[in-house]
Amino acid sequence: MHIPDGYLSPSTCAAMYGVSTPFWYGALQRMKRTLHTQTTPLLAVFSALSFIVMMFNLPLPGGTTGHAVGVSIAAIVLGPAGAILSISMALVIQALLFGDGGITAIGANCFNMAIAGALVAYAAYRLIAGRAALTSRRRVIAAGVAGYLAINVSALLAAIEFGIQPMLFHDAAGAPLYAPYPLHIAIPAMMIGHLTIAGVAEMVLTAGVLAYLQKADPGLLEGTAPGAAPSGAESIDPGWRRTRPLWITLGVLLALTPVGIVAAGSAWGEWSPADFSNAASRRQIARASGSVAPPVAAPSGLRRLADFWTSPMPRYSAPFLRSPAFGYLLSAMAGTGVIILSCVLFSWMSGRTRARAATGS
Amino acid sequence: MDERAHSRAGGDRKLMASRSARRASAFVEKSIHSLLETADYAARAERRAESRGLLQRLDPRSKLVGILLLIFAVVFSRALWPIALVFAAAVALALGSGIRLRAVAVSIWIPALLFTGAIALPSVFVVEHGGRSAAFLVSRSLTCATLSALLVFSTPWPALLKALRALRVPAIAVAMLGMTYRYLFSILDIARDMMESRRSRTVGALSGAEQRRIAAASAGVLLSRSVQLSREVHLAMLSRGYRGEAFTLEERRMRPRDWTSLALFAGFAALVTGFGR
């Protein structure tokens, strides 16, 4: 899911840097306030760890392998602020030193994987695990679901970023300048791989590591399990209450996405979904491109590809996504909705927990 | 580091020859392979950065800013030929800096072509002006990947991270990135040792579920040890006067030739942006 340079327009890249910056700043302030001098060594070592774990070839059910991001287990052990920063740093090192992911796309990659991933994983984990005992089976399931959701939300965000490129940016002749596929292709193409492989890899890693820590080092899980554990052990999670501003910012930004769609609405007119489903224009394209035979299958063997993108063919797209306006609105709303809904639920639940704690029951 | 990596890689090949061993723990084998590849890539990049050449002689700051400007120019371009121009310039810079094109081809071009090619190819058939669009996607991502490879292959990594200060990245972020880079190799070594001892203890074929359990437990052990390591490092930092603030020794002044090279980069980038409008 590491978006390379050249897939996103400069304005999209700038916007994603802009959106990510307040999260980085806020998360760092939270960490410094709670961890003081421990912040730097903990985050640095943890992001080095995430980098290494991203290289693990996880064996998945069905005989395939996949790579996890590790953001969900980071969110469970460090809390969302720590996960945002450590995964972001791992992504920066990957882009800058190892050429994995583009330098201009660092903002987007960090927003998708580190920021949205950490917040979704944290919310899902806290929501499902509730006040279950530290060693309960419920926490393993919560971790697995959190991992699966986090990666799929990240992938959906990446797909939306891809999908809006051809609507907004093309050259004088009308050729898309950046990622060429519209939403109704980009979304299913991205999601198939993530729903079946990358999401499962993150699920396997998160649930498996949590189960291991329950036995070997349960103290590391106490930070994000208030009410479940006897207090006294040192906690490295700044806690829900302190990360609330991060959540509110995310909520507001996502609520604003539909506004962005309306603002960009004029661009839709230039783009016609009928063109590529129109047999005549397809023949024309084929002739123009020197009658290249259609690909039988996407080249296989490149391991990153499986995690990233499964053959982007229109036949995969659900029929309701074929209307681009509807498809975009729906996907944006779905992404926004999932996150805002979990925010609301979570806030409600954490309020209830606090109320109960306050009454001393 | 190199020799060790190579001798270990040799050992790997011997063990890989035994098919049963490979089947027994595909996860362990593949992960060791990935870890070795990473260590190897880093070692080669570090060695190239120490050799003498055009780019190696420049100040990391002017190099970082200059190459970023070129990447922006490529990303901004709305025509194909300015992108091709930058690509040609990147190839020339590589040759002038003693970076062998074969190395760039193997580690950058082929993976980028396969990856982006596989994504771009279908667009030829399903998107209007798909051919042109595919050309944009491939040329842009290939050129940007080549430019960032130039940066990485010609600059010691710690210096490159420190150059981020020139882009007004906060000192604490630069300090943390430097430390992340430093511990990358420690944790890589711990992971590799763990995998290798796991391999020597594994006999016979393992079921998928068993392999998943091992994989998760390995990540779990690494996580525990990393948290432990970070606590110790924290003490070592305190012992030497750390109070939570990051300081970097400001680098030496930019020399005239660093300014000149930065101006050349900027001028070329502006030219390309102009052509590409």
Add this chain to the structure above:
Amino acid sequence: MSATAAVFELQQVRYRYQELTALDGIDLRIEQGSRNVLLGANGSGKSTLLRILDALYFPSSGSVRFHGRELTPKLFESDENAFDFRRRVGLVFQSPDVQLFNPTVFDEIAFGPLQLRWEREQILSRVNTVLDRFEIAHLRDRPPHRLSGGEKKRVAIASVLVLDPEVLLLDEPTAALDPRSESQIINLLASLGDGRRTVVIATHDLNLAVDIGDRCVLLERGRVAAEGDPREIVRDTELLGRVNLIHEHLHRHASGLVHSHPHRHPHEH
């Protein structure tokens, strides 16, 4: 006790870590300019004691005084006190992975001076002097993962001595070194004690105790089991056997050798 001034005075120091009692009532006096060896098997509490001396841990009960002033967390809340103590006392950790946390050798040596807010020119000249003195100038821009074991140790010691502390604490300085680097480090350590600097070394290496120490404190399960002249202590094979520093069979087997060439104890218990 004697006319020399005490650098550290410990009274009934106890240190509990979760349920474990690491130190159990330590009374200790460390004199200015002395070279002390804390000898003990793994788990005897010698590393914990070093960290107490470096004010990284504070005793659960009892008191630690540095030049007569009690070391408490409150004292370290002020930058001024913290910087004063950190400049005067330095600790070299056992593991290079812990001690060397900077991306390059140069950054490593400059770290302490930078934290203590030295002037830029002062830092540059001091770091360069130290790089030359420890013969590591050629490693200046290397990252720690490209150093050998002996080089790592030299950089580690240099990174602490750059501040020219009056007390140098070392945790297992010769652990995991090949014989050649080991003797280099021993020579280096021997040259440091010029009577001005106080040195405290925690080790289970009997050779090191004899070569470097002029005073030896033997620790056993968080208590002081014996203290005195290192040459006398390494001769007491019964005592050393009891605190797990030598094997039973070894001292019977080589009882004649133990006096002049005490055996190292390479195993960990």
